[in-house]
Amino acid sequence: MNDPVPSALPPQRILLATDLSSRCDRALDRAVQLARQWQATLHVVHVLAPGNEGSWPTTAAPSWRHAPTTAAMAERQLRRDLGGDVPGLLLHVTEGDPAATLLDAATRERCDLIVLGAGEMPAQGTLGHVTEYLLRKSPASLLVVRERPHGAYAHVLVGTDFTAESRHGLIASAHWFPTARLALMHVLDIPYKSLWLDAGHGEELARMEMATMQSFLADTPLAAEVRAQVLPLVEHGHPEVMLREYVVEKEADLVVISAFRRGLAFHLLVGGTSRRIVPAIPTDVLLVRAPA
Template sequence: MNDPTDNPPPRRLLLATDMTARCDRPLDRAKQLALEWRADLTVLVVQEGPSTPEEVSAWLDGGNTGHAFAPAARAELAEEFAGTGLVPALQVLDGDVTDAILDAAATFTDALVVIGASTHAPVQEIILGSTAARLAQELAHPLLVVRQRARGSYGRILVANDFSAASRRALDTAIRLFPGRPVTLLHVLEEGADAAPVMPADAMREVQEKSERFLERCPLALAERARIRIAAGHGLVTEALTRHVVEEGIGLVVLGVHRQSAVARVFIGSKSEDLMQQLPCDVLLVRALDGREDGGDDG
């Protein structure tokens, strides 16, 4: 990693939303990031069927239901972004929500995808269920899952570290997207629920040394390395990370995702998906590059 101008933030954000009040938080965060990064914003609405009288009429006439929805949505977006200098593009698609997000994202070479809620699915299902789980596995771009209100730029950022290529890419993404912000690199020494309340000193020292070696293999500029703080936890991973988020006031957790086969996900599950459901803050999921799926690199 070199000068931030050599690694600019994404040129476009893709927000998947249903334009209802329950999607205000993802919309506000997408607006904040687009203005901070001076990036273009595309608002994607996926319709799985007609839901208003106008859309039903258009559907019965054999027309595109998106045509009935689009004018009102554009007017709402124009009012929402008035005075910001940002004019979002609106894209209305029919069909499966996940497929539509993947198809729309594939048209952009450099983007961040922000999750909203679908028209008919409960918020928990779209944000924390099968849609996000599948996107995390198949989406080439980083995926931001928004929980909290956007009260400004992300301040404190945490990157979960298992010493793998996925964690290295997560750290690289955090450094690239949020220059100047303090970053905590946290490794959790996984133990059972009956783990001692205090991490043994020798275990703490080992994690510190392994984390230092991990950072040595990351091409960090001196200024970038200076803002990374190494931290360690122990016990159940989800509980340890959640505790750290609450105690340290973390606004964003960045997780590297190891791509797995569908069969593997059925049998062993995914820590990233568990964390996505439990963490109280926003979560940025970054998939490991194909061919760089090592499970651990603690040299």
């Protein structure tokens, strides 16, 4: 494989966000697996509510007892949950608003990837506050974990809209997950398609779209053997629906989408496709942050 540009190299600093509940266990296991696979530093961050840093209450304690602080108890549980040795592990227990504190920690530690569990999302089709905040503001890529890991990712579906940022997502997928099977999907949402596009013109449009897909692949700097193994897919419909159906039928274990860092105005005015895709997909979703 050709040498990747620095922005497509696997992350070397991973931040795992955890509230120490069971809903974060899968994210923890995946973060450890990726840290070991990429030989990356793993920062595990647990955010306490303000005012929770005091010692555990005690009455008539024996003379040998020193009541542990909440932070010390959290660190003890984290080390138990992590189990075996994790090279490059750094634990952070701090106070503050979870979303802002996680973003501050990721920025301060220059993390390339933030990992968090899907349990933070309150309901199907919606994003939790922390996920929404990081999706909009984080300069790092974001991995939302739903599935229990059983080794490295094996089947990766990459979404593309033929932009430079989605090309970066494909390049990153090839270099981050070199043993995985790659599928590349472009979804065209045509309103009222059946009213104005007959069968003949529909076939012509499909040929044009596939030609565009092949041109996009040919212009993507990948090794020839890697490019030849990418499965190109062109679909019509809503992106979140087509991606979800492929995941369900073909059992892909990761969906990759790409984005620049954009503010709230973009998501409100344009719709923020990633905001619809992340909660709709029943497996892990990786938002690769393309360089500006």
